Amino acid sequence: MTITVPGPTLGVVGGGQLGRMLAEAAAPLGVETIVLDPTPDCPAAPVARDQIVGDFDDPDAIGRLADRADALTYEIELADPDHLADASEAADVPVHPTPETLRTIQDKFLEKEMLTEAGIPVPEYRRVDSVADLEAAVEEFGAVMLKAREGGYDGRGNVPVRSPEEAEDAIETVGSADDPAALAEAFVDFEREVSVIGVQGDGEVRTFPVGENVHEEEILRETVVPARTSEAVKERAQTVAREVLDALDGRGVFGIELFETPEGDILVNEIAPRPHNSGHWSIEGAVTSQFEQHARAVLGWPLGSTRQRAPTVSANVLGTVDETRPAELAGVEAVLEAESAHLHWYGKDSVRPLRKMGHVTATREDGTPADVTALLESTRELRDALTFR
């Protein structure tokens, strides 16, 4: 295969921070990016070639994106798989990962079914189509997490249910009693949450080192790489991640969230068919970032090295505010002054409670893997000193 630059133009459904970092990674490769996003001047707009302002499920807008692109992808699960498939066919441009994979992952129940059929370990679960289904699941598992089959993220659409009496209210919260379309998942008593960012290219598969994810209120706060767990667990996580990639169609980066049980087993929690928050560390921490890998993979280009360059921690800058207001982050000087710390501001105009506004990454070239705990603490301190005015 001969690859030439200027390369193909990438059409991306979604222009949030993932689209922004994708455009930043693609430009040096000679690959221009056009994003489709409903918010005028979305985060990716200033660094992308162009933005088409339109909804993620607007077939006309997706068609216009396809007409201007040589390959299609998406940075948000809300992309519409049917319209993507139609636009791909009409404009004769490939879309990756495949709409079929997106359709499966959009539905938490279908995702679990697909994994189970592939023999991949997941927490126990039951499909919930009625209050009675949920009551039965609670009786069986003791306590469950009720999840809307579609549309939930960052814990939204998830409700813990600890007794059959709570079932009816829980169903109302995630959907409607008539058509709950939910999933009940047995609570997993996990030791820690880890993730593997995997890349499926044209006939090749690569994975990044295992990251350890620190969540609070079901929102990712920090990722620590390498994960502070045993080599055996890390190997198991890599094996499971490769099995997941084998079960998925279409090229691209996949964020694979995993539970490590007290026994050292690995269960798949969720899969994102796109670059993932827990892979942001790779921009400074790995030879090739997850964003560059996604561009390479979607285009069918050779994948880059996933080798880790140094122990790395990324810490999310979330909207620590009570209500929405114009975004102005103070205290940045401490990040700028710190040795080996990097600010990533996503360019969002307004800050909302817990909105992802940016992240801070710190590396420690001369450190040992054990030093990542100290690195986690110092990176948290830098992040926590940032305040919204």
Added chain:
Amino acid sequence: MTITVPGPTLGVVGGGQLGRMLAEAAAPLGVETIVLDPTPDCPAAPVARDQIVGDFDDPDAIGRLADRADALTYEIELADPDHLADASEAADVPVHPTPETLRTIQDKFLEKEMLTEAGIPVPEYRRVDSVADLEAAVEEFGAVMLKAREGGYDGRGNVPVRSPEEAEDAIETVGSADDPAALAEAFVDFEREVSVIGVQGDGEVRTFPVGENVHEEEILRETVVPARTSEAVKERAQTVAREVLDALDGRGVFGIELFETPEGDILVNEIAPRPHNSGHWSIEGAVTSQFEQHARAVLGWPLGSTRQRAPTVSANVLGTVDETRPAELAGVEAVLEAESAHLHWYGKDSVRPLRKMGHVTATREDGTPADVTALLESTRELRDALTFR
């Protein structure tokens, strides 16, 4: 000092590859970039917030840039210092490095005088205002390099003169016999060319490790970091670079080109008041790139670490063509497949003989400094396999 993001908007005169990489480095810091460049859709345009199409010396265009910016800088010596000073004053926005520094560096004779007055070692030189001046210089030094005082770069505007008989023709080449406005520099019998990228911030100065520059036909081909020379020479180069920075006004990155003589002495060759081709290695090879440093310095923000992350080589992708044509570079797959190699395509529409079209950087995390020779060879191979169609 409290620093907030979104940060100031940077107005940059020039939108070539340096402006492009500056915009790419500034975006994650929450700093947007507007470039001024005469070529519509210049290399920086797709990754910058906006481009003002206008000449580098168009006072009206520079004024419009200043009106939309919070700080001004330039990525090309052709920027007009008087217009920059006027626009800075009219719009009340700072410009760095100072117009005075730009004015001095634009004139190779004034640059040498400034260095000499500061006690900084430079090759012997004479001001040339007539054929007779040049003849006298040749008599004195044996052989000289005649350089136009203004406007030359990449060896253009330079003519070697080996005997008084060649003086008249040489003068005609670099200027006119009536007003030669040139400089005669004694040939330096140098061991190697090295450079130091220095950064002058708000009350702090930092320098990157010494790079070794390989030139051919007076055009930079590769930079090897660390330079393959003695620790004593590297220390001397650092000392001289800091003296140069002390002698210059205004914040920003300065590319300081040096000669190492056979005796291990260091002489200053030329200074660029901006990020420099020999500092491109820092994007992957250092904790903070020269482009991020330039943005930080111009804004008066704290400087980042200049620590080297790994032995690094950058190799320029020059226009290996006989005549101008649309740019299409083939053979990119070898760069993509190589371990730890990175492509940087500048997005220029057409390729001209020896035009700078991009560069390839390779790092070697596990290498010793001695391995840089092998790294230089492998990086050259990757670069040399790239061909323009």
